[in-house]
Amino acid sequence: MRFGFKHMHYSLPNTVSITKIMRNIPNNQELLKKIQAGGISKIPASNDVLLTELIKKTITDFLSKYKVQKKCIKKIYIAHSLPFLSPSTFSFFEHSFSDLGLENIPRAAISGQPCAILHFCVYLAGLQLNKLELNDSILVIGADKAFSNGERIFFNSAMGDSVFIGLITKNTKDNLILSSYIHTKVVAYQGENSDKNQIDDFRAANPSFIRMAIENALQKAKLNIQDIKYIIPHTPYTQIWDTISALMHIPIDKFLINYISETGHLNSNDSFIHYTRATNEKLINKNDIVLLINPAFGGTRGVTIIKR
Numbered sequence: 001m002r003f004g005f006k007h008m009h010y011s012l013p014n015t016v017s018i019t020k021i022m023r024n025i026p027n028n029q030e031l032l033k034k035i036q037a038g039g040i041s042k043i044p045a046s047n048d049v050l051l052t053e054l055i056k057k058t059i060t061d062f063l064s065k066y067k068v069q070k071k072c073i074k075k076i077y078i079a080h081s082l083p084f085l086s087p088s089t090f091s092f093f094e095h096s097f098s099d100l101g102l103e104n105i106p107r108a109a110i111s112g113q114p115c116a117i118l119h120f121c122v123y124l125a126g127l128q129l130n131k132l133e134l135n136d137s138i139l140v141i142g143a144d145k146a147f148s149n150g151e152r153i154f155f156n157s158a159m160g161d162s163v164f165i166g167l168i169t170k171n172t173k174d175n176l177i178l179s180s181y182i183h184t185k186v187v188a189y190q191g192e193n194s195d196k197n198q199i200d201d202f203r204a205a206n207p208s209f210i211r212m213a214i215e216n217a218l219q220k221a222k223l224n225i226q227d228i229k230y231i232i233p234h235t236p237y238t239q240i241w242d243t244i245s246a247l248m249h250i251p252i253d254k255f256l257i258n259y260i261s262e263t264g265h266l267n268s269n270d271s272f273i274h275y276t277r278a279t280n281e282k283l284i285n286k287n288d289i290v291l292l293i294n295p296a297f298g299g300t301r302g303v304t305i306i307k308r
Contacts, residue, residue, distance in 0.1 A: 003129050004306070005175035006137065007066040007167045008276040010269070011058035012044035015262055018158055021045065021149045034156040038237025039257065043160035043264035045152065051085070051145045051161075052095035058163040059100055059141075068167060074132055076107035076139045079121040081114045081267035081296075082146075105139075115234055116182065116294045118142040118164065118268035119302025123180040125168045137169035142269040155192065155297070157236035157265045164269040164276070175279075178289065179221035179305040183213050188298045202299055207243050210295050214248070217291065217303035225250060227289055228305075232271045232278070234294040235260040256283075256290075268294050268302070275306065284308050 018035055021043065022028040046054075055078075062068070078096075086092040097103055113120055118140070125138040132138075145161035146152045152159045168177075187202040188194035194202075218225060231254055233241050238257055245252040259274050266273060271292035278284045288308045295301045 001126070001130060001170065002176065003126055003168060003170045004172045004177050005166045006169045006172040007062070007068065008165070008175065008272070009058065009062040009065065010162060010164045010273045010276055011054060011061065012263070013046035013049065013054070013161050014044065015042040016045045017042045021152060021158060025150060025153060031153065031156065035158055038156060038239060039260045040158055040237070040264040041261045043152070043158050044162060045146070045160055047147050047149070049145070051143060052092060054145060054161065054163050055096040055141065055143050056100070058165055059097070059102070062165045063100065066167070069135070070101050072135050072137050073102065073105055073139050074136050075128060076102065076105050076141065077121045077125065078107065078109045079118040079140065079142045079268055080109060080111050081117055081144050083111060085109060113182070113184065113300040113302070114296035114298060115268045116296040116300040116302030118272060119180065119292070119294055119304050120182050122166075122168065122177065122304050123182055126177060126180055129168065129170055134171050135169070137167050140166045140168055142267070142272060144267040144269065154265065155236070159265045159267065160263055162266045162269045162273060164272045166272065174308065176307045177304060178223070178307055179217045179303065181213060181217035181220055181303040182300065183209070183216065184300040185209065186298055192297065194298070202297070206295060206299065207240070207247050209299060209301055210244055210293065211248055213295070213301035213303050214291065214293060217305055221305050223289065223305065228254065228291050229288040230254060230256040230278070230284065230290045232256045232275050232290055232292045235263060235270045235274070236265040270294070279308060
């Protein structure tokens with residue numbers, strides 16, 4: 001079935017330097033050097049803004065910019081990597097969608113595969129479109145943010161705040177999804193809180209898992225790596241992609257990591273946001289084929305192959 005992103009949009013707060021983010025973190029100098037060595041110099045961050053405010057603003061801008069037919073949106077999925085969205089007493093959906101004309105559309109928040117979860121939502125949307133009419137669509141939203149600088153620091157990386165929105169439909173000629181692939185083999189089942197031996201085992205296995213995910217996604221699309229103009233990866237740091245480049249004999253300049261210095265780790269949203277930015281800047285052009293990949297700590301890998 002042919003489907004893809006009819007429209008794509010994202011929102012980022014103003015950037016803050018890593019030096020400022022790290023200012024009050026204990027024993028910060030060595031950690032700061034490691035984060036900077038990973039390619040990050042600043043991240044989009046606003047501790048005082050609620051995630052619901054960021055989502056509502058992004059949706060408002062998206063609906064205004066693209067004149068979306070709201071009556072054709074049949075489902076809304078919010079993908080979030082961080083497990084906590086809001087207290088149970090806080091009406092998260094109501095605060096995110098009130099007064100936007102989307103209140104009566106079925107919606108769900110989906111998590112559980114950390115930084116690969118947006119790829120899973122794209123896969124799920126593709127399945128759901130099988131049951132819908134040509135002009136119907138599904139709104140996929142990736143949304144995550146931290147509320148303190150300490151929360152932003154994660155395994156020698158720094159997390160920024162972001163919201164990505166994509167309108168997925170069968171009725172589009174652009175941003176066609178050629179392959180959507182999810183693979184899960186959990187090694188460190190408690191994420192960053194896992195036992196040290198489990199974390200070490202995951203890190204040792206992760207490059208091979210990533211290679212397998214890329215190869216399987218390509219096979220599913222009946223493509224070779226030579227068909228791919230760019231690999232747009234998850235961006236907690238650059239070193240993992242140096243490893244994959246060497247492991248798979250892929251030139252490092254095929255990995256689009258241009259934006260990591262000013263976004264850092266954007267959970268499951270970064271590869272989709274960087275794809276959108278690269279298309280806006282004409283770095284990716286009509287008929288270019290790109291592979292987006294997010295390996296999640298623990299581990300799940302999500303891959304989406306898109307033909308511009």
